[in-house]
Amino acid sequence: xxxxxxxxVAIVTPFKADGEVNYEExxxxxDFQINNGTDSIIVCGTTGESACLSEEEHLRVIxxxxxxxxxxxxxxxxxxxxxxxxAVYLSQEAEKIGADGLLIVTPYYNKATQHGLIDxxxxxxxxxxxxxxxxxxxxxxxxxxxxxTVAQLVKNVPNIVGVKEASGDIGQVAKIMALTDxxxxxxxxxxxxxxxxxxxxxxxxxxxxxxxxxxxxxNLCLNYLNGDMAEARRMQLKVLDLVDALFCxxxxxxxxxxxxxxxxxxxxxxxxxxxxxxxxxxxxxxSMKDFGxxx
Numbered sequence: 592x593x594x595x596x597x598x599x600v601a602i603v604t605p606f607k608a609d610g611e612v613n614y615e616e617x618x619x620x621x622d623f624q625i626n627n628g629t630d631s632i633i634v635c636g637t638t639g640e641s642a643c644l645s646e647e648e649h650l651r652v653i654x655x656x657x658x659x660x661x662x663x664x665x666x667x668x669x670x671x672x673x674x675x676x677x678a679v680y681l682s683q684e685a686e687k688i689g690a691d692g693l694l695i696v697t698p699y700y701n702k703a704t705q706h707g708l709i710d711x712x713x714x715x716x717x718x719x720x721x722x723x724x725x726x727x728x729x730x731x732x733x734x735x736x737x738x739x740t741v742a743q744l745v746k747n748v749p750n751i752v753g754v755k756e757a758s759g760d761i762g763q764v765a766k767i768m769a770l771t772d773x774x775x776x777x778x779x780x781x782x783x784x785x786x787x788x789x790x791x792x793x794x795x796x797x798x799x800x801x802x803x804x805x806x807x808x809x810n811l812c813l814n815y816l817n818g819d820m821a822e823a824r825r826m827q828l829k830v831l832d833l834v835d836a837l838f839c840x841x842x843x844x845x846x847x848x849x850x851x852x853x854x855x856x857x858x859x860x861x862x863x864x865x866x867x868x869x870x871x872x873x874x875x876x877x878s879m880k881d882f883g884x885x886x
Contacts, residue, residue, distance in 0.1 A: 593776045594692040594722055594753065595665045596794045596816060597630035598808040600801035601638035603843055603850065604652055606858040612652060616856045618659050623855070624801070625663050628809035632660055633694055633797050636669040637731060638843045643861035646677070650684050657689045671696035671726060675711050679718045692722045694755060694797070699732035705740045716748045723750055728757040728780060738763055742770035755780040755797050761787055768792045782808070783834045786827040789815045799842055800834060803849050803884060829882075836878035839871045848872060849879060 605613040605620065621632060634656040635641040635649055644652065653668045660666050668690040670681035675698075682693050695715060697703070703711060716723050725744065727736040735758060744751045756764050757780025768777065768791050779788035779796040789795070789812070801808040807830065815823035837845045843860065848867050850857035852875075859866075867875070879885045 593794055594667060594724070595631035597812040598628075598795060598801050598805070599631035599633045599667065599778070599797045600624050600629045600805060600808075601633045601636045601797050601799050602656075603802055603847055603857050604635070604639040604641075604644070605856060606861065608859065610859070610861060612648060613856065613858055614655055616858070617652075617655060620802075620855065620857075621656065621659050624805050625660070627805040629664065629801055629805045630795065630809060630812075631665045631667055631691075632656060633667045634669065636694060636726075636797070637696075637728070638799050638802070638846065639669065640843065640861055640864070641669050643864075646681065649681065650688070653685050653690060654688045665691035667692040667694050667724065669694045669696070669726075671698075673698040673700050675714055678711070678715050682715055682719050682721070686719045686721050690721065692724060693719070694724045694726050696726040696728065697732045697734045697736060699734065702732075702734045705737055708734075708736060708740055709743060712744050712751060713748055716744075716751050720750065722752045724753040724755055724776065724778065725751065726755045726757070726780070728755075730757070730759070735763075738766040738770050741767050741775070745771050745775050752776050753778060756788065756793075757781055759784070761791075764788055764793075765791050781834075782837075783827075783831055785811060786815060786820075786823050789823075790820075799837055799846050800830060802846050803853060803855075803879075804830075804833075804882070833878050833882045833884075836875045839874060840867055845871070845875050849875060849884070852876065852879065852885060 605616040668685040672678040753776030777793040
């Protein structure tokens, strides 16, 4: 049984002006997501600025999320690291906290060979009982998970069940599905490729856009899953400009600005992320207005 189907939000971590995690606001954002149809909360991922959280903060944010969600939807915790031992520790602690699944990004900076990836993921998976979603995002980590590697892991490691595919290479997505005979929980890691990925057997998206338009992304996926491909396609095409605006600077800079514009107190980013360039901010506002998110 899949961890979730539909739209899982790659939720931001809201900060106060002094840089501390704003848990009160985080709770409001979680409720906003669940009340507007989001099918899963993905906490401490890229959008959640996990790379700028200490290990203690990282686990505290996961703990708060799990407790506040209180089984209303599945919680998938990001527990990846460029150090296998650290990823094992975070994964084991997330399991103790009560997360429903884990999202584990490829090692970054030091990278790994494909054989190294197999060892890395196998060691982590064998240290826990939770289902694991691989996270392939070469643009952020400099390391791709080759389709053959995905297939080997899914076939040989029982609790590695899925992949968040953010390579942007639809041919790679197709090859993953071919090599696994479709026996994998496939999620789009890019909001502009939800329908193409689902057309190859995907079951949803791990979405940045859902932070500001949760109902829209939920309904986009639901339409496809229910067989209304024409409406899903229409919705996919309609959201493309907003997706482009949300990624005109590195994520999560634009989406946090968008949330603040909408009155959702996402707060600042942690350094080295910085405020948007004025021309990009204006572009974002125009796209949000055209999409109907602001007046």
